[in-house]
Amino acid sequence: MDLTGEAVQIAAVDGLPGGQVSQPAAVPANDAYTARLHTSLEAVRPLWLRFQADGVCTAHQHFAWVEGIVARLMPAGAEALIVEVNNAVTGAPLMLVPLMLRPAFRHRVIEWLSCGVCDYSAPLLADASAWTAQSAQAAWAAVRSVLPPADRVHITGIPRRIDGVANPLALLAATRDSMQTTYGLAIDGDPETVLKRLCRPSFVKEFGKDWRRLERLGGLEFVEADTPALVELIFDGLVRMRLNRFREMGRFDLLTQEPVVDFYRKAALQGLSDGSVRLFGLRVGEALIAAQYLVVHQGTVHALLIAIDQNAVPNVSPGLLIMGRLIGWARERRFDCFDLSVGNQGYKGHMGAKGSVLAELRQGVTMRGSVAGAAIEFRNRAEAFVRSNPRLLKAAQGLMRGLRRLRGGSSEPQ
Template sequence: MVDAVVSKQPTLNKRAIVSDSVVPLARVDAVTEATLQRYRDFTSDTTCGAAQHPDWVDAWARTRSTEILFLSLELTGRTVLMMPLEVVRQKGCRVARAIGGNHANGNFSPILPGQAHLLSADVVAAMLKGLRRARPDIDLVLIERQTASIDGVANPFASVINVPSANIGLALDLSCGFEAVLDRIGRKRRLKKHRSQTRKLEAAGGFRRIEAKTPDEVERLVAEFLSQKADRFQRLGIRNVFADMQPFLTTLFNQAQNSPAPTFLLHGLEVGGIIRAVTGSSVVGDRLICEFGSIVEDELVHASPGDFLFFLNIEDAVRQGFKTYDFSVGDEGYKRAWCDIEMQQFDTIAPLTLKGRVYALALQGVIGAKRRIKANDRLWALLKRLRRGTASARSDASSSDGSSTDGSGDGD
């Protein structure tokens, strides 16, 4: 563990109520069994993003090869914030980013209850300076897809260098009950569609919604999800970002079962003995977040098994008392069919070195360009068609020479 005391007193703004004698202490700890337990103890009374939950952090630490560290802020002898980060190489820079990379959405650091008002822009900046002193080899701190607040607590990283994320998030208000949800999205049309789907699925051998609660069920649903996702990405010409995620996902959902109220939930729709759709969700406060989903694109795709599973998941979320069903980041038609809330997340890009400042400018340009492309429906649709065409040509070429396509492609 390395302590880095910031000697210069920060000038605190109106958001901070702290005496002039307080010196922020940035603490940087490597991942060990002891620090994992310390982090679990610290988060026991806090609200945090799904990727900052100790189950996620523990599973990532045990199944990934990246370096992990904990960046903590201490004030008046107490730890008031802890942020787990992984150190990776990007474009020649050493970057400390939120654990999980592109798989982590709605990032939010655990904060000691009642202490958020102390975390002014100056205090957060002092913490980052402490990281720079402790780890001069790190060029940039990058925390993408952050939510602005959780349970009324503002995200302190919103006060430092940030830009709007490339993708918006979509969610559904459940606070008035499932009947109100149906009224908002068109009750008659939605129920007619659901009855039609039910008949088709019953005719295909019957259906059941599965919630994974045993290691065998977790292994089955994770394997089906990864297979379905690999096929989908290959069809779209997108690099398969889940290709090496089996150990992490299996560990995460198995570990979640140790709690009487699991934070991470895995559901599947079985039709005629075959898993046709899978969703993985997280629980953050009174919010149920769909972190990922997949479907089998076979003879039953016309019955929309994914949409059918969402219907059952949302209905069950209302029954359990959740106030929001969050479809996470990404603007897709199947999400729009349900959602009535748009959310803009943000990315923190905090350079610590000259090399980091150059990379930060490039990142801001790339994120801005993606955001503009995705905001233009015609341009985004054209790009997706071109990508599918490229994937099809690659598949044809592989078939003609006897080799197999690996499903990789350019990411978005």
């Protein structure tokens, strides 16, 4: 299947500097874009950093974040594919699309350069110029014209907009709503009253009651990890609390994988110098009862990883407490959007966050890729059905706990 649309091959690019590969440029008959393929982050570092600073992107596409993905998380046999899209008339760069090619079960798939640690798939744009369905389709045709052969394309986590600008990926004719929903709060005004003004009254009431209860216990402290030692301390507590809780719920978590833990740890330490990653803890005395891992870009705070010790203080919701406190912190620093990330967890609606359905792009290029894509779609829908049925979900979680006990011995690991 030819997915390049009406792209017309017009030139060959030879002798490209900085690790770029020789690839034909392309211009679609209905618009004027060329594309160049890079297989090295270093080849596009200056352009990437310019788009990051002066253009439109999300924190999930920060250069340091993606650099860590390539260094620590790329699966065996995978290859980074960064496509630079340019104006064919002026040569001006307009967009960077970070993808990767990896081997899957008996086929090859092109995905977003994420490896599970990017909630959102959004290209880096040169500026806030508007995209239309026609221009997005033409630009995507140029992208496809320089990509290597693969059996399928599967890009998930596509937000409809990037900082107010239409995401070109979301405008493609082949893009469809996914089963993922993301939640967020627009925050403005006085930080002292932000919760009362913008969150649900029930959340505000519960937050105030629980906060006062912890204050009466003494030693309540909201801590930002602003030194390497504090980063290590709070991050270790986050991993411990998160794995314990996910084990209790019979759920898998990426933090069971050492390379992923190493990636998040290194990114948090990097954040001490560039401010792109922030780590917070909520302590009562010496006990860490909640931790939150954030990434930030321009006016948006993205809450990525939250971990709690639900048993530390009975009848208190430490997750809601640290989240509420962080909304105030974000507004104090003039952030105007608090992103609660992907997932339908009940606390998000309880806070008053608004949901938005993410999109995905699934294209079978070969018959093998189409069959593999259909099988994956069936599995995802079956999993979603189980999660939407409390009885089935409880049974599945019980089965997973039983399997873990069999693997680890007669009792749950402590």
